[in-house]
Amino acid sequence: MTRQFFNQINYSSSNEDSEAELRVLSLSSADRVVCITGSGARTLDLLTAAPKKIVSVDFNPTQNHLLALKLAAYKTLDYADFLGFLGVRKSNQRLGLLPELLPLLPNDSEIWWRKHVKTIERGVLYCGTWEKLLRYMSKTTFLRQRKIDGLWNAKDLESQKEFWLQHWSGPFLKRFLRLLSNRFLWTRVIREPGAKLIPKDFDVGGYLSSCIEKMAFHSLIRENPYANLLFRGRYTGQCVLPLHLREENFEQLKRFADRVEIVSMPIDEFLNRSLEKFDAFSLSDFSSYAPPETYARIWESVLRSAAPKARFCERFFLVKLDQQESFGAFHRRIRSNKRLEEELAEIDHTCLYSFRAGFISED
Template sequence: MATAIKEKPESKRIIHSVNDSIYKKEWILYTTSDEDSYSELKALRIRPSDSVLLITGSGCRSLALLADEPKRLISVDANPYQNYLLELKIEAMRLLSHEEYLQFLGVRPASFSRLDIYRQVEPDLTLQAQDYWRRYSSKIEEGLIYLGKHEQFYKRFIGSLLFRPKRKQFMHMLRLSSLEEQRAYFQEHFNTPLWRWSMETLCRQSVFKWALGDPSYDNQVSEQQSIGNYILQRLIHTFENHLVRDNHFLTFLYCGQYMNEEALPVYLQKRHYDTIKKNLDRVEIVTDLIDNYLAREKAPFIDKVSLSDISGWIPNQTFQKILYEITGKMRSNGILCYRNFLAKRVPDPVLLAQYERDTEMIERLNHEDLAFAFTFEVLKKRGE
């Protein structure tokens, strides 16, 4: 498939420069938010004059960061299918009210045909995205947020094997509004030896590799590192420090759906919806390797960068190359934020010397972030 550029109103650009035929498994890894976008908003401190660069993933962070109204938001992903998903989320948001959008995505039962909504927005998608979603149009009726490999894994394995045996206890914690009550109840009724054993067993490296095909679970993880133990300890931290009712990722992980509409991902919250919607034309979508994209640019042009957890997908040498490209294209006093999962990456010493490491913000996010599996790096580029 050839490279295509589709010009949108008000200078919006969508560039798919990677041929999607090279992707043998033609499906999406993530369709909803497995991250807490408030962490990126806290770390980046976006200003109206900022140009922001980030990894698309499920598209949830791309939309969430519009809540702070940057001048320009460039959403890059090497996986074209993730960008096709973002295209569809954007065009559906243009068309729909907040309530309708929740229904279209699957947060609420739909009072209309989701496929009919798709047909209305289809002409506004790039030809590549149109071709993709036509092949999977029947899936749209199920609700987009449930379709990714990760979301299916949560439903089939996490929910079935870990939630159902603890359904009564989890639902009780969902009703609690006191963290002290939740801690005590969790330790007495939830944090049992059987539950801990089940968690560690299900979260083995071999299970993730088989079920998800997600390189971040095995590409850069040593054989001695226990994925299950790490996730278990981070999960215990979450139960002890964050109310279940306020954690959209935890309820989706366990229940297969969002259980509290007052605590949805940022881009789905009613208070942010109109702001995000009016700024959709500031999004540019690029399908390419991020280092390739940056290498084509000649002068510094970005102020804020969010790399999600790509450090776990690639060898350290490749990750450092990306950091060098970012540093060369970032303006003075710019901010870089990324998440570490299992592979704990830090910049090379020569590169790190060009930044100030925001240790206070890092500690804050490591404690407050609702997506319990991640730790953070937040770096501010030194002024020239």
């Protein structure tokens, strides 16, 4: 079950707000960055800050195949073809563009994508397990289509809040999310291995309900890319796209695409092998998949490879870890900024995560 999960694309679009993360990491042109790949969106978002190097690491090679394809698309295509190729916009030219991209891929990625051309033909942006689930969810709410349209048509945030309280804050959403968060569905149908690490007394449905309500009170739903995926299953025409998909960043990403190095192995194994020191660590929510001993081992490898006062950003979704308990004896080197962490949780457009952020001291 776990082997299957980590040999398929599970995340293909953007499910983390990198604008919050960039505030923490404060990247410069001299910085060397380690980033967990996931869908590749965060790696590409961080590249908009033009650091010297980003090592994008994932022990799921298929996620790295996806990032390699996205990087090849930046290098080869113009902006309109790029959006069409990924699936942001409709296109019937994807397979016709593929011969330009394949020679730029590492051998293992080229072999993989030649076996999965149907995925490319459909557009890779929504090919992940979670993106498919979100699209299915959006279709199951067709009876509430007018209620979704009402959110999209709100003239301002206050109107949206009022509409939400009138039409969405009742029992429907809570019941739907509790059904969606059923552990049998996650472990047996979606086959999400991280579900086993969620505390049994954690009210997943209630937590998701509060997060989505916060999203409705945070910013305009029609402009929020994470809300677009949740309610529509795709980015609509009114959506403010994630950083790496915006036209104003396209030429810079094309120019700096070669600054990304892709590594397929566990992050602690890579860091323990590497002779480099890194200035910033974008760790995503790796606690969702790391049992306590693995979690501590990864942090030990981060400390070992951190340059003086290296910055870090870590997210927590459904698995919330206490700093001292989870870090063990070395927790004093990890200088978390509580004020900043609270600020990030407030500005984060996904409204799903809590944060651990700050810098690593030398002793």
